[in-house]
Every structure is written in C-alpha cells, then in structure tokens.
Amino acid sequence: MISYKNVLLAMCTSLIFGFTGKAQEDNLHHRSATYEPPKDPLVIKKLEKWQDQKFGMIIHWGIYAVPGIIESWSICSEDWIERDSTIAYNDYKKWYWGQSKKFNPVNFNPEQWADAADAAGMKYLVFTTKHHDGFNMFDTQQTDFKISNGPFADNPRADVAKYVFEAFRKKGFMIGAYFSKPDWHSEYYWWPKYATATRNNNYDIRKNPWRWNKFKEFTYNQISELMHNYGSMDILWLDGGWVRPRETVNDEVLSWGAPIPEWSQDIDMPKIAAMARKAQPGILMVDRTVHGPYENYQTPEQRIPEKKIDNPWESCMTLGNAWSYVPGDTFKSTAKVIHSLAEVVAKGGSLLLGVGPKPDGTLSEKVVSRLEDIGTWMSENGEAIYNTRTVDHYNDGNTYFTRNPEKRKTYAIVCLPENKTAPATVEWEGNLPKKGSRVKLLQTGKNVKWEKTGNGVKVFLPASLQESKDIPALAFSFRTK
The missing domain is CATH 2.60.40.1180 (Golgi alpha-mannosidase II)
Structure with missing residues (x-):
C-alpha cells in the first residue's frame, strides 16, 4: 500500500509555492498578440456590458481539493512537474483520480460563495465545470467521472454547477462556465495504450482519426449540455489553449516553451460556437490564447500587462498562491488586490480573482474576511471602477x-x-x-x-x-x- 502523506506535503510545497522562473512562466497562459473584434451585434452588446463589470470571481473546485494540492497538473508528466520518484506514474494517476471516491462536500454552500463575492463588489462569475483532470462538476451524461456519481450522488444538490450558477444569478451576476478543452481522464484524449508524457493528447491524430473524432463528439456534447441545461449563460471560458488547430500555432505560441505536437488538435470551434450561440444568443466565447473569432476577450494569467490595451481583456489572478484550496495558503492583502484592480481597470481590463472552496464545500473564513475587506473599499469607491473606460494618460x-x-x-x-x-x-x-x-x-x-x-x-x-x-x-x- 502506497503512503502519500509525505508526497502530498512535498507536492503542496513544490507544485504550489516552489515554481519560479521559466518553469512557472511556461505554465501560465499568455495573452494573444492579436485580437479580432466580434461582428455579431448581440456579442458586441454583451461584451460592452461585460466591460462595465470590471471585477469577477473564478472558482476552481474539484477532486484536487480533497488532498489540497494543485489542480490537475500533478498527473501531467512535464519537466516542471515534481513527484516522488519512488512512486510509479500509473499508481499516482490512479491515486489522484481515486480522490473522486472521497469527494463528499456535505457542507456545499454556493450561497456563501455568492454572498462573499457580492460583498467584495464582484459582478461576474466563472465556475470551473471541468478542469484538465476530466472530473466534472456538473451532471454530464457523457461520462461517470463526475461529482454526481460519487459519495455526493444522493445529495439533492449533487448537480453542483446548477446550484452554483443559481446562487450567483440571484445576486445579479453575469454567469460564466469554465470548461477545459483537454480531458486527461478521457480515453479519447489520453489513450491508455500509450504513455501520457505531456499535456497534449498522447497519440498521432493523423493516424487515429476515429479516436480524435470521438473526442470531438465528447467535447461538443459536454459543452452542449452546459449550454442547454444550466440556464442563461453569458460566458463560455475555454481553457487549455494547446488544444487548437495546428495552423494557429505561430512563432508567438512557440515562444511560450510549451510542448507542441506535430498534428492538429482541432476540436471544430466553429461548430461549437454555432451551437452555443444558438442556445445562448450573444454568449461571449473565450477560447484562451487562440486568437481569432472565438476569443472575444483576452486573458493574461497572473500578470498585468505593462501598458494599456485598447481591446477587451481580463487578468485572471489568484487571491492566494494557488487557484484551488491548499491548506495554509497565504492571501494577498486587501491593498494588493485593490491596487491590482485599479491598475487593471486603468489599462482597460477586468480583474478575475481566483478562490478555491474547501473540500467540504465552503470558503474558508480567511477568504470570506479578505473579500469583505475588499468590498468595504469597493462600496465607497466603486464609482471609479464600474462602467468606466480608459483615458490616454492612464x-x-x-x-x-x-x-x-x-x-x-x-x-x-x-x-x-x-x-x-x-x-x-x-x-x-x-x-x-x-x-x-x-x-x-x-x-x-x-x-x-x-x-x-x-x-x-x-x-x-x-x-x-x-x-x-x-x-x-x-x-x-x-x-x-
């Protein structure tokens, strides 16, 4: 029987706090160098409304919250990932995915999350319906690897995403669904026949078109469920920018240093977008880093651009050091968040602040308290933030x-x-x-x-x-x- 007590301690340190320099930089989503404005009048109207909001919350919550480690990435084999070298990789993946059998958030309280976000002065939500590890926080019918099929299955709120979206809608928030294009649990993305060396799919799509078409079908059906079964949606926030048409991989993308396969990981975004906008007219598509008609606003990660940007953009940053719940995490000061928000807005962007609920389904008291402190300032000074645009001398x-x-x-x-x-x-x-x-x-x-x-x-x-x-x-x- 493998003991992971010491492994988790080491991983919490290295995977959350220990990465610096190029390794950490390579794993952050960069901002696309080009931007293509939308042409759909409904999208333009919604984008203008979104630009008025300025301040949002992104929530990462999944099986990674159970051991309190970095979301998904510990099961990926890339140079920047650290794991105990005495543990076989396949054993580790089984242990990680096995957290789904322990994930039982009996105190699940999305109303607390919405209250905290509202108290902070936030105006829109992006909730992680599925991260790269493939564990679904909504009641998808495409796989059994989901929150509604484990210990939480008999809970009346087992379809977690539904109740998260409802709680934030009641507060008047714009609603966004985060969805990972790669799915490391799917046999159509990481085929068990081969090793899983990197974040990319692990087989040559050119030689196995059937398998990739099955993955495209799987992805389309899951996004369709989100677009049709979960009420009014304002944003479809697609992560995993390496899943993209090969022709969009330019010198800019290659400069990021992330591994790029020789084949195209094209999932047919035109078809997905057409379906999404038929179900949700005007929905904003955020196909991160894949410049073109489906990246309605850009998303630099954990950084603020050096200069003002004239097209719509959003800086997604964490309140603590981690996107998800990690015991003992330290949080940015109220002043640091306010200063970042002021700089982001003055440069033409919005700030999407990341928090991670605990495995029991609640936000920690420290997170709630920090958000309240931010909200105290926003309640008095929000006029300088909301509904504003840039000036030349910013x-x-x-x-x-x-x-x-x-x-x-x-x-x-x-x-x-x-x-x-x-x-x-x-x-x-x-x-x-x-x-x-x-x-x-x-x-x-x-x-x-x-x-x-x-x-x-x-x-x-x-x-x-x-x-x-x-x-x-x-x-x-x-x-x-």
Missing part, C-alpha cells in the same frame, strides 16, 4: 485614471503604501480638473480643496483621514472638460 506613478463617458467624469485612484499613515496631500500630473470644478473624495462623498501645480494638481485631504493606516487607495472624481 497613470502617473501610483495614481491610476479612469473615466465614465456617460457621467462625463474622470477619476483618479491614488494607491497608498500599506500600513502607512495617510498623507496630508496627494499629487498627480495629467488629467487636471477643469478650472473652477469640484473634486470629490469618494470615500467621504465630500468635496476637497485642490490647487493646480504646473502640469499637476495637489489635493488636500481631511485631517480625519490622516490618522488612518488601513486605506488601500483614495479615489477622486472631477470633470476635466
């Missing part, structure tokens, strides 16, 4: 600028150092208030004194704020024209 040092075209207001979000007393004044250059106009401090709702200083402006803060050390940022509204 930042000056630690100050970021946004604009609400309808209200004809410009906003300056001044990010303050953590655990430092608020200053008596703040200054920035560019985006000066119109002569004689008022500058309002959103946190208090009151106007503040200001004066022009050459190409800049100096704003005087009320004395009451200068005693506080827990202000992540100060947001001001004013007219520039």
Whole structure:
C-alpha cells in the first residue's frame, strides 16, 4: 500500500509555492498578440456590458481539493512537474483520480460563495465545470467521472454547477462556465495504450482519426449540455489553449516553451460556437490564447500587462498562491488586490480573482474576511471602477485614471503604501480638473480643496483621514472638460 502523506506535503510545497522562473512562466497562459473584434451585434452588446463589470470571481473546485494540492497538473508528466520518484506514474494517476471516491462536500454552500463575492463588489462569475483532470462538476451524461456519481450522488444538490450558477444569478451576476478543452481522464484524449508524457493528447491524430473524432463528439456534447441545461449563460471560458488547430500555432505560441505536437488538435470551434450561440444568443466565447473569432476577450494569467490595451481583456489572478484550496495558503492583502484592480481597470481590463472552496464545500473564513475587506473599499469607491473606460494618460506613478463617458467624469485612484499613515496631500500630473470644478473624495462623498501645480494638481485631504493606516487607495472624481 502506497503512503502519500509525505508526497502530498512535498507536492503542496513544490507544485504550489516552489515554481519560479521559466518553469512557472511556461505554465501560465499568455495573452494573444492579436485580437479580432466580434461582428455579431448581440456579442458586441454583451461584451460592452461585460466591460462595465470590471471585477469577477473564478472558482476552481474539484477532486484536487480533497488532498489540497494543485489542480490537475500533478498527473501531467512535464519537466516542471515534481513527484516522488519512488512512486510509479500509473499508481499516482490512479491515486489522484481515486480522490473522486472521497469527494463528499456535505457542507456545499454556493450561497456563501455568492454572498462573499457580492460583498467584495464582484459582478461576474466563472465556475470551473471541468478542469484538465476530466472530473466534472456538473451532471454530464457523457461520462461517470463526475461529482454526481460519487459519495455526493444522493445529495439533492449533487448537480453542483446548477446550484452554483443559481446562487450567483440571484445576486445579479453575469454567469460564466469554465470548461477545459483537454480531458486527461478521457480515453479519447489520453489513450491508455500509450504513455501520457505531456499535456497534449498522447497519440498521432493523423493516424487515429476515429479516436480524435470521438473526442470531438465528447467535447461538443459536454459543452452542449452546459449550454442547454444550466440556464442563461453569458460566458463560455475555454481553457487549455494547446488544444487548437495546428495552423494557429505561430512563432508567438512557440515562444511560450510549451510542448507542441506535430498534428492538429482541432476540436471544430466553429461548430461549437454555432451551437452555443444558438442556445445562448450573444454568449461571449473565450477560447484562451487562440486568437481569432472565438476569443472575444483576452486573458493574461497572473500578470498585468505593462501598458494599456485598447481591446477587451481580463487578468485572471489568484487571491492566494494557488487557484484551488491548499491548506495554509497565504492571501494577498486587501491593498494588493485593490491596487491590482485599479491598475487593471486603468489599462482597460477586468480583474478575475481566483478562490478555491474547501473540500467540504465552503470558503474558508480567511477568504470570506479578505473579500469583505475588499468590498468595504469597493462600496465607497466603486464609482471609479464600474462602467468606466480608459483615458490616454492612464497613470502617473501610483495614481491610476479612469473615466465614465456617460457621467462625463474622470477619476483618479491614488494607491497608498500599506500600513502607512495617510498623507496630508496627494499629487498627480495629467488629467487636471477643469478650472473652477469640484473634486470629490469618494470615500467621504465630500468635496476637497485642490490647487493646480504646473502640469499637476495637489489635493488636500481631511485631517480625519490622516490618522488612518488601513486605506488601500483614495479615489477622486472631477470633470476635466
């Protein structure tokens, strides 16, 4: 009998916290260098609505939560993956997939998740219906490898995705379904006849077209279930960008360093998109990194682009160090999240913040508390975030600028150092208030004194704020024209 106690400790360290440099960089989804705007009027309308939301939650939850390790990747054999060398690979895969027999989230509470997201000021959801390991968090009829076929099967909420989507819809969220295009549990993707060396399918599709066609059918049917059986959907967020037509693999993709097979892993996105948009008119397709008509917005991962981007995009980042639940994970400070959000929005993007529920189906108290703290700031300053667009001069040092075209207001979000007393004044250059106009401090709702200083402006803060050390940022509204 294999003991995994020490293995899990090592993996939690190496697979979550230990990767640095090129290995970690190679495993992150990069942003496509090109963007093709949608032509469908309904998609354009929904994309405009999505761009108003600015702040969302992505939830990774699956069998990986049971041992508390990285989602899916530990069963992939690539150079950056670390496992105990004394354990046979096939034994490890059996153990990993066997967590499905232990996954029994008896305290499953999607309402708690939705309440926490709402309290944080988030406006849209992306829920992981299936990650690369192939374990389904919805009641698919294409496989028995699903949450509704294990210890949780008799629970009235065994069709987990249905109740997650419902809980967030009741809060007015836009709803997105994350779906992994690769499926490492499917014999049509990782054929048991061969070893499973990398993230890619492990057989030559050119020589085995029947098997790949079965995988395409399997994928189409699963996405169809999500599009037809789970209510109104706004986003189909497709992960696993290496599953793509071979002709889309350009120098940009090759520069990422991920393994690329000689054959095409084409799953017929035109057919999938046509079906999805017939069932869900206007749905946003996010075929990550596969530039073209099915990547309606771009998704740089765990990073913020250096400069403003004029097309729609979203930075997906974790609240902690891991996408999924890991015991003892540490979380970004409230200030760090607020500063990232301000920078992302000023550069034209949205922030999709990742959290992972515990194996019992609840969010940890630390996660809920951090989200509440973020929401406290958002409740007072959200006007500078929601429904805004970029300005040409989008930042000056630690100050970021946004604009609400309808209200004809410009906003300056001044990010303050953590655990430092608020200053008596703040200054920035560019985006000066119109002569004689008022500058309002959103946190208090009151106007503040200001004066022009050459190409800049100096704003005087009320004395009451200068005693506080827990202000992540100060947001001001004013007219520039």
